Amino acid sequence: xxxxxxxxxxxxxxxxxxxxxxxxxxxxxxxxxxxxxxxxxxxxxxxxxxxxxxxxxxxxxxxxxxxxxxxxxxxxxxxxxxxxxxxxxxxxxxxxxxxxxxxxxxxxxxxxxxxxxxxxxxxxxxxxxxxxxxxxxxxxxxxxxxxxxxxxxxxxxxxxxxxxxxxxxxxxxxxxxxxxxxxxxxxxxxxxxxxxxxxxxxxxxxxxxxxxxxxxxxxxxxxxxxxxxxxxxxxxxxxxxxxxxxxxxxxxxxxxxxxxxxxxxxxxxxxxxxxxxxxxxx
Amino acid sequence: xxxxxxxxxxxxxxxxxxxxxxxxxxxxxxxxxxxxxxxxxxxxxxxxxxxxxxxxxxxxxxxxxxxxxxxxxxxxxxxxxxxxxxxxxxxxxxxxxxxxxxxxxxxxxxxxxxxxxxxxxxxxxxxxxxxxxxxxxxxxxxxxxxxxxxxxxxxxxxxxxxxxxxxxxxxxxxxxxxxxxxxxxxxxxxxxxxxxxxxxxxxxxxxxxxxxxxxxxxxxxxxxxxxxxxxxxxxxxxxxxxxxxxxxxxxxxxxxxxxxxxxxxxxxxxxxxxxxxxxxxxxxxxxxxxxxxxxxxxxxxxxxxxxxxxxxxxxxxxxxxxxxxxxxxxxxxxxxxxxxxxxxxxxxxxxxxxxxxxxxxxxxxxxxxxxxxxxxxxxxxxxxxxxxxxxxxxxxxxxxxxxxxxxxxxxxxxxxxxxxxxxxxxxx
Numbered sequence: 096x097x098x099x100x101x102x103x104x105x106x107x108x109x110x111x112x113x114x115x116x117x118x119x120x121x122x123x124x125x126x127x128x129x130x131x132x133x134x135x136x137x138x139x140x141x142x143x144x145x146x147x148x149x150x151x152x153x154x155x156x157x158x159x160x161x162x163x164x165x166x167x168x169x170x171x172x173x174x175x176x177x178x179x180x181x182x183x184x185x186x187x188x189x190x191x192x193x194x195x196x197x198x199x200x201x202x203x204x205x206x207x208x209x210x211x212x213x214x215x216x217x218x219x220x221x222x223x224x225x226x227x228x229x230x231x232x233x234x235x236x237x238x239x240x241x242x243x244x245x246x247x248x249x250x251x252x253x254x255x256x257x258x259x260x261x262x263x264x265x266x267x268x269x270x271x272x273x274x275x276x277x278x279x280x281x282x283x284x285x286x287x288x289x290x291x292x293x294x295x296x297x298x299x300x301x302x303x304x305x306x307x308x309x310x311x312x313x314x315x316x317x318x319x320x321x322x323x324x325x326x327x328x329x330x331x332x333x334x335x336x337x338x339x340x341x342x343x344x345x346x347x348x349x350x351x352x353x354x355x356x357x358x359x360x361x362x363x364x365x366x367x368x369x370x371x372x373x374x375x376x377x
Numbered sequence: 378x379x380x381x382x383x384x385x386x387x388x389x390x391x392x393x394x395x396x397x398x399x400x401x402x403x404x405x406x407x408x409x410x411x412x413x414x415x416x417x418x419x420x421x422x423x424x425x426x427x428x429x430x431x432x433x434x435x436x437x438x439x440x441x442x443x444x445x446x447x448x449x450x451x452x453x454x455x456x457x458x459x460x461x462x463x464x465x466x467x468x469x470x471x472x473x474x475x476x477x478x479x480x481x482x483x484x485x486x487x488x489x490x491x492x493x494x495x496x497x498x499x500x501x502x503x504x505x506x507x508x509x510x511x512x513x514x515x516x517x518x519x520x521x522x523x524x525x526x527x528x529x530x531x532x533x534x535x536x537x538x539x540x541x542x543x544x545x546x547x548x549x550x551x552x553x554x555x556x557x558x559x560x561x562x563x564x565x566x567x568x569x570x571x572x573x574x575x576x577x578x579x580x581x582x583x584x585x586x587x588x589x590x591x592x593x594x595x596x597x598x599x600x601x602x603x604x605x606x607x608x609x610x611x612x613x614x615x616x617x618x619x620x621x622x623x624x625x626x627x628x629x630x631x632x633x634x635x636x637x638x639x640x641x642x643x644x645x646x647x648x649x650x651x652x653x654x655x656x657x658x659x660x661x662x663x664x665x666x667x668x669x670x671x672x673x674x675x676x677x678x679x680x681x682x683x684x685x686x687x688x689x690x691x692x693x694x695x696x697x698x699x700x701x702x703x704x705x706x707x708x709x710x711x712x713x714x715x716x717x718x719x720x721x722x723x724x725x726x727x728x729x730x731x732x733x734x735x736x737x738x739x740x741x742x743x744x745x746x747x748x749x750x751x752x753x754x755x756x757x758x759x760x761x762x763x764x765x766x767x768x769x770x771x772x773x774x775x776x777x778x779x780x781x782x783x784x785x786x787x788x789x790x791x792x793x794x795x796x797x798x799x800x801x802x803x804x805x
Contacts, residue, residue, distance in 0.1 A: 103716050107703040109739040116709050120716070269708055269726045278712075280721040287723035289708075297723055307727035338727065 101279045106131050110138045111244055113268035119255075120279050121262040130258040134251045134265075141247045144171050145239045147195060157228060158195070158236050165220070165227040173226040175239065175246065176219070178345070182242070183215050185368040186353035187361055191325035193218045195238030198323050201330045209234045210328055244271035245348030248304060252344065270307045273344050274300040288338065296375070303372055304344035308351035310335045322355045331355060340373040350374070385750040386410065386758075388556050392563065400563035403630055405770035406553060409762045416450045416765070424451035424764050427493050429484045429508055430500030431458045431467035434522055438497055438549075439467060441754040442761075443474045449761045455491050457481040460600065462591065484508055488515050495545070495764040497757075498522060501603040502610050506531035509546070513538045518545035520760045524619040525781035527609065529803050532785060536778045536805060545769045547760050548777025550623045552693075554759055555752035558624070561684075561691045561744045564698065565628050570686030571701075573629060576667045577683040578621040580613070583676035587647060605649035611788040612651025613640075613671040617680075618787065622659065623780030624682045624693065625667040632779045633659040633667065636787050637796040644674035657787050696748045697741040778805060 104119040104127040115138065119127050146152040153172050160166050168176070179192040193215055200207045211218065211234050220229045239246070244267040252273055255263050262276030264284055274284040283299040288307070298305060310322045310331045322331045337354040341347040346369045354362055354376055366374055392400070393411035401407060416422060428435050439453065446452065453471065456478045458464040464480055471478055481487035488496070488511065495518040498508050506526040509519050519539075525548055526532040539546035552558045564570065586604050590597050603609035604616060626632050638657030645653045653674060659667040684691045690699045705713070708724050715722045763769035782803055790797045 101716060103713065105705075105709060105713065107705070107709075109703065112740075114703055114706065114739075116706065118709070118712065264712070264724075266708075266726070269706065272726060278721055279716050280719055285721065285723045286726050288727045289725035305726070336727070 103279070104131075108135055108138075110135070111142060111247060111267060113244075113270075114266075116264075116266045116269075118264040119260050119262065121276070122260050126258055126260060130254060130260055133258070134254045137250045137254060138247050141171075141243070141250060144169060145175060145243050145246065147236065147238050147240075154237055154239065161228050161230045162233055162235070165222055165225070165229040167225055167227040170226070173228075176221070176228060176237070179239070179242070180215065180219070180221075182349045182353075186349065186365055187357070188215075188326050189324070189353040189357040189361070189365070190241060190349050191215060192237050192239055192241070193235050194323070194325050194328065195236030195240075196234050197325075197328050198238060198240075199236070201323050201328075202321065207328065211235070241352040242345055242348045244268075245304070245306065245343075245345035248273040248344035271344065271348060272300070272305040274304070275302055277301060288336075298338070298340060298373065300340065303340055303342050304347045306337075306339050306341075306344070306347035306351040308337045308348075308355055310355050322352065324356045326357075336377055338373075338375045339371060341369060341371050343370065346370065385556050385755060388745075389554070389559060389755065392556075392559055396563055397567050399566040400559075403562055403566045403627065404553070404559060404772075406759060406773045407559065408770065409759050409766070416448065418450055422450050422765070424449070424494045424761050425454045425492060426451055426495045426497060426761070426764070427455040427457060427478070427487060427491060428453060428467070428497045428499065429457045429487070430498060430504070430522075431456050432460070432463050432499065435463075435497070435499035436467055436470060438499055438522075438753065438757060439470055441751055442757045443470075443476075445754065445758050445761070446476075449758060451761050451764075452476075453478045454493060455479040455481060455487050457484045457487045459483070485511065488512055488517060493517050495520065495760065497760070499549075502615055503527040503603070503608065506535055509535045510538045513542045513544045513546065516542070516544065518547075518760075518764045520545075520547045520549065520757075521777075522549040523623075523777065523781065524548075524611075524615040524784050525777055527611070527615075527785075529782060529785050529789075529800075532778065532781050533803050536774065539774055545760075545763050545767075546774045546777070547763060547769055548774070548781065549756070550620060550776060550780060551752040551756045552620065552624055553627070553773065553776060554755040556750060557696045557744050557748050558627075558693055558752075561693055561698070562627060564744075565684055565686075565691065566630065569689060569698075570684060570691060571688030573665055573684060573686045575665065575683075575685045576625040576628060577685065578625065578667070578669050578681065579678060580617040580621065580671045580680040581675055581678050582673045584673060585645060585647075586612075586673060587645075587649065602649075605651055607650045610651060611785065613653070613655050613673070614784050614788050614791075615781075617671050618655070618657070618669060619780050619784040621669065621680075621682055622667065622783055622787075623776055625659070626779050626783075627776060628682075628684050629661055629665055629667075631661055631663070632799075633783055634662050635660045635796050635798050636783065636790045638787055638791040639794070640791040643672070652791070655791065657790065659783065659787070691744065692741075693744075695741075696744050698744050699741045700739050703739045775805065 101120050106117050108115045144153045147154050182190045197209050218232045218235050265273040277283050283301045286298040337351040339347045339351040389410045393407040456467050459482050496512050498521040509521050512519050588601050636659045640652035640655035643654040654672045656670040681694045
């Protein structure tokens with residue numbers, strides 16, 4: 096295809112604590128920059144809602160205040176919390192956003208002090224009439240780390256569609272990917288995992304998403320624990336990778352996390368609860 | 378010496394020993410830290426110092442020096458203050474730390490009677506010049522708090538006296554000894570930020586500079602609240618700007634060619650004479666601009682010095698450096714190359730190396746991991762070492778002079794409403 100028709104656009108930004116890469120092609124250049132700025136603004140908006148680290152973010156403030164009272168939340172945060180409770184069910188409890196404090200202790204290498212034995216229904220109360228949330232346990236800390244990038248990609252997908260950009264590749268850190276259309280020289284987006292034993296497999300994406308999760312990541316000389324089994328509240332120590340391809344980027348993120356947190360014998364049932372194009376655990 | 382201070386000294390020593398040529402040229406005072414400084418503990422090796430002006434800043438300098446006096450072998454032989462309550466307070470600080478300096482209300486008597494190697498001057502601004510000149514002429518090395526003096530003429534007089542007496546004139550810009558600034562300046566001078574286009578600095582506070590008068594004694598108003606009166610102070614300029622224009626000059630390794638500015642009393646309308654709200658632009662010969670503002674009725678933005686180049690930015694007060702552009706990651710680079718060449722190839726994803734180490738620089742990374750230290754303490758230790766060796770790098774006097782002279786010229790620019798250049802007689 097001629098380069099002038101391809102008209103490739105690429106920009107990078109730092110967002111959600113990683114590198115966001117945005118690639119468009121096949122459109123008039125005048126569309127790209129406004130679309131890019133729109134999606135950047137939306138990602139920033141998402142962080143201001145769902146970040147548990149950013150002081151002033153809505154979730155950060157909710158985590159501070161919801162033990163004492165019911166706290167009214169925005170439509171976006173309400174929907175996210177309701178969805179998470181649903182995902183908790185669909186993953187048989189292996190996806191749990193209420194255990195942020197436990198996850199933090201384990202991931203930071205501390206001897207875990209916090210153990211929460213109650214089911215999630217006993218941890219969070221929702222008032223549907225006022226869209227307000229209250230925590231029922233002092234150690235509840237909501238953490239959307241396992242799906243936040245999926246939520247952002249979902250919003251980005253809507254923006255790209257609004258701008259009628261039909262060919263796009265969006266990546267958060269090379270692990271959370273959204274596509275529209277295809278690669279300029281083929282009729283899908285071809286991906287391969289950057290690892291020795293799975294590098295030959297080709298993942299073909301057309302208007303879908305891919306999420307790659309690992310149980311640990313290397314940081315200098317150390318392996319940093321990345322996945323905690325919510326049902327046992329123990330770190331998953333075996334080195335595994337989960338890859339999920341799905342139309343819905345949130346589903347891809349949630350499932351890739353839950354597959355790593357869970358034993359193999361529950362995987363088939365779990366996957367059937369989501370619309371998955373393809374998945375792999377190794 | 379505290380562990381933190383030890384580590385900071387080690388850092389500065391390391392910088393002095395291994396820093397780049399550009400870094401050491403820009404900060405030659407580092408050399409005093411390069412030696413291992415086996416200071417003799419005998420009386421003949423002892424440096425005798427006095428503090429003139431023991432108000433809040435004088436006491437802070439005193440406290441910063443107390444911990445170092447044994448390993449640096451110096452003594453605070455005397456204190457001088459013409460305001461007795463402050464003198465009493467400083468004596469108490471000394472007493473708590475086992476020191477018994479002599480006390481004076483007149484510095485001229487003190488420098489005649491005491492055998493002093495150096496003095497530390499922390500009086501109100503308008504007194505800096507005559508005290509400094511008298512001490513230098515007596516053969517005493519001087520550390521003088523910033524800004525140097527109230528007027529252009531007095532600033533030049535202090536500098537000229539330093540040259541003619543060949544005695545140390547060290548002006549109190551503690552950022553010159555701050556490890557974050559030293560490391561950051563090394564990076565700037567090595568070209569890490571690229572071509573610097575603009576320095577922006579600000580200092581915003583929300584407080585009343587007016588201090589209460591003991592027993593509401595109005596006769597003490599101008600003595601206690603000297604910072605509010607034009608006769609003694611240029612307010613925000615000499616108290617705050619002077620620090621930050623020194624940083625700008627140090628970063629750019631040049632002094633401005635012109636200044637324009639404006640100021641007003643916007644909020645604190647209580648009879649004070651100095652502005653509570655100022656804005657200035659200093660221009661440099663190569664086209665760089667230093668843009669400055671300061672106010673005392675809003676503290677949301679605090680203070681900062683932002684050094685902005687085409688490759689990156691440093692923000693010193695928050696200890697952060699930012700890259701302008703994220704490097705292109707291998708997967709994206711491959712995509713771009715493949716598209717160019719008409720190749721339909723698999724894009725590698727899912728590897729942690731996708732996120733380059735330098736990605737965090739885009740969101741800012743610390744210049745130094747640990748920024749807990751006392752730059753004032755390091756500065757005072759350096760002064761003691763300078764006094765012991767009998768000289769200090771000339772650049773340290775120039776940093777003080779250039780910061781001060783351009784501060785006072787900024788005041789003239791505000792008053793005149795004109796863009797001003799430095800008169801020839803004040804150029805060094």
